[in-house]
Every structure is written in C-alpha cells, then in structure tokens.
Amino acid sequence: MTEEKGLPFEGLTPEERESIEIVVSDVDDTITKNGKLYPNALHSLWKLKRMGKMIVLLTGGSAGWADVYIRQWPVDAVIAESGAVILAHGKGGSIVYKFNPMIDPMFQKKKESLLKLTAGLQLSTDQFARMYDIAYDKKRLSPEEAKTLKGMVKAAGGHWSESSIHINVSFGAFGKRSSLVMFMDALFDIRGDRLREHGVYLGDSLNDDDLFGFMPLSIGMHSVEDERDSFANLPKYITAGYGGDGFSEFVRSLESDNS
Numbered sequence: 001m002t003e004e005k006g007l008p009f010e011g012l013t014p015e016e017r018e019s020i021e022i023v024v025s026d027v028d029d030t031i032t033k034n035g036k037l038y039p040n041a042l043h044s045l046w047k048l049k050r051m052g053k054m055i056v057l058l059t060g061g062s063a064g065w066a067d068v069y070i071r072q073w074p075v076d077a078v079i080a081e082s083g084a085v086i087l088a089h090g091k092g093g094s095i096v097y098k099f100n101p102m103i104d105p106m107f108q109k110k111k112e113s114l115l116k117l118t119a120g121l122q123l124s125t126d127q128f129a130r131m132y133d134i135a136y137d138k139k140r141l142s143p144e145e146a147k148t149l150k151g152m153v154k155a156a157g158g159h160w161s162e163s164s165i166h167i168n169v170s171f172g173a174f175g176k177r178s179s180l181v182m183f184m185d186a187l188f189d190i191r192g193d194r195l196r197e198h199g200v201y202l203g204d205s206l207n208d209d210d211l212f213g214f215m216p217l218s219i220g221m222h223s224v225e226d227e228r229d230s231f232a233n234l235p236k237y238i239t240a241g242y243g244g245d246g247f248s249e250f251v252r253s254l255e256s257d258n259s
Contacts, residue, residue, distance in 0.1 A: 005212075006234035009219060009246075011253040016217055020254060022190070022199040023048055024180065024211075025247065027059040027069070029164040029204040030221055033243030041244030042073075044251035049074035051255060056184070058176055060161065060168045060207060063087075064129025070095055077187070082161055082168050082207070083179025084132035088187055098187065100174050103132060104157070107171035114156045114169065121145060124166050134158075135166040164205040164223060177210045201235075202247060209233050221246035 012020075025031060031041050048055055055075040059066070059082075066080035070087045077088035083100055090096040104110065111134060124135035136149065149167065153160045158169045161176075174182075184190040201208070201215040204223045212218045213233030220235035222242045228234065239246030 003236070005236055006220075006224075006228060007237050009237035009239045009249060009253075011256070012250075016200075017254055017256070019198055019217070020053065020200050022054045022056065022195060023202070024056045024058055024195075024199055024215075025202040026163075026204060026208055027057055027061055027065075028166075029223060029243045030202055031057075031244055031247050033245060035165075038244050040248045044244075044248045045074050047251050047255055053254075054188075056180070058083075058180055058211075060133075060135065060163045060166055060176075062124075062126040062129040062135070063131045064126060067095075077183070079176075079179055079183055081130060081133045082170050083174045083176050083183075084170060084172070086179075086183045086187065096187070098183070099132070100172065100179055100182070102174040102178075102182075103172040106157075107132060110156055110158060110171050114152065114158060117152055117156070118149060121149060132170065134169040136169070138162070138165055138167050141167065161207040162205070163207045168207070175210065176207065177214050180211070200250075202250060203235070204243065204246075206230060208235075219246075219250050 057069055057075055057078040059080055061080055063080050063085050066078040066087050069075060069078045077086055079086045084103055085099050088096045114134060122137040122140035124137050127135055150160055153169050158171050161168045181192045184195055196216055199215060201211045201218040203211060204221040209231050212235040218235035220238045222239055224235060225238050239249045241249055
C-alpha cells in the first residue's frame with residue numbers, strides 16, 4: 001500500500017518525534033518569509049538546538065549567505081549553492097569549508113560564458129557572493145525569457161533548478177539530494193540510510209521535489225500546496241503556514257512532548 005503524501009500537517013506522531021535526530025531544512029521561504037528572518041523562526045532554531053537536534057541547512061543561496069548562517073545561527077552545517085559547497089563547525093570553534101568534488105572543472109569558464117550570453121537578464125542580488133553557480137531573479141524573468149534561458153543553460157553545459165525566488169544554474173553532476181548524502185557521509189559519517197531513518201526534511205518549492213521523494217519524513221511549507229500539481233514528489237505533510245510560520249509549526253510539534 002502506497003503511503004499517502006501531501007497531508008495537512010496536524011502534528012508529528014509520537015513515533016516520528018522519537019525518530020528525529022537530524023533536521024535538514026531549506027532556507028528561503030522555509031525558515032525565512034518574504035525574504036526576512038522573523039523572531040518566531042529564529043526562536044524555533046534555538047529550540048531545536050536546545051533539544052539536541054543536529055541542524056543542517058541546504059540552500060540554493062550563496063556561499064556568502066552560508067558564511068553568515070554558520071556564524072550567526074545555531075546550526076551545525078550549511079550546504080550552499082544547491083550543493084556546491086559546505087560550511088560546518090569543526091574542532092576548536094573553527095569553520096570547515098569543503099567544495100563538492102563533482103563540480104565541473106571547467107565551471108569558471110562555462111559560468112563566465114553564460115553570464116556574457118545572458119547579460120541582459122537580472123541576476124540575484126547576492127550573485128557577487130556566489131562562488132560556483134549563477135542565480136537569476138525569477139520574478140524579473142518573463143515566461144519567454146525563462147524559456148530562452150533554459151535553452152542557453154543546456155547549451156552551456158549547465159544544470160537548471162528553480163526555487164521560490166531564483167533560477168539556479170550549476171555546473172557539475174550534483175544537486176541538493178546527492179550533495180546532502182555525500183557531505184553527510186564524508187564530514188559526519190552519517191550514511192544515507194541513517195539520514196532517512198532519523199532525519200526530516202523541510203522545504204517549500206520545486207527544487208525540493210527530489211528530497212521530498214528521498215526522505216520518508218518530509219514537510220513542505222504551504223507554498224507547496226499552492227503548486228501541488230507541479231510536484232512529482234509531494235512531502236508527507238504540508239503546513240498551514242508559509243515560510244518561517246510553517247517551520248515554527250513543525251518545531252512546536254517536535255517539542256510538544258518535551259515541554
């Protein structure tokens with residue numbers, strides 16, 4: 001019997017609460033809301049830390065943003081630029097930086113070439129802080145421009161993914177799912193089967209689709225409901241709230257037997 005997906009989130013079961021050791025979450029429009037980090041979401045992150053959960057952020061955002069998150073937020077690691085790079089806390093308070101070995105060795109040349117070809121399209125405001133990928137401002141692209149861009153990305157040997165705010169272009173045989181599994185194993189000795197058994201994934205948009213399918217326990221923000229028919233893999237649950245409000249719903253449910 002196939003497990004039903006995309007259910008309204010009414011709280012975790014006791015078995016689900018007991019199983020969760022690792023919280024993996026997207027950032028934009030999952031922890032943030034309308035581009036801002038609100039007090040309820042930040043407080044929820046600190047609640048998770050006090051509960052002793054491992055917190056891993058997995059974002060299409062820039063390495064520059066990842067450097068802020070790892071220094072300022074109570075998280076253990078940040079995988080940024082859709083899997084190109086990870087920043088994590090090391091011994092003695094140091095920050096460990098590792099890049100994905102699956103990045104195309106010609107990425108810089110391909111990146112520069114595509115940027116020249118798409119010079120008229122609006123880039124994300126954090127493009128200056130990106131090391132490996134290109135992010136285009138999704139809201140500033142017309143349907144015709146997006147279609148043309150997709151063809152140009154393919155011709156340039158890049159890979160396209162779509163978040164709630166960006167069109168992300170990467171160069172290499174990696175994505176959010178494969179990078180999460182690889183980095184968790186390489187840095188923390190956490191294999192994919194343990195991640196699936198003791199982890200939960202939270203996301204909000206189409207570039208989370210693959211992880212919704214990979215993680216048995218996954219939670220989508222309410223924006224997933226708005227685009228429900230566009231997903232190949234729905235999360236197990238969908239929150240009532242958008243962005244950080246939905247993230248806080250999850251944390252309240254997780255702490256309900258500890259309060």
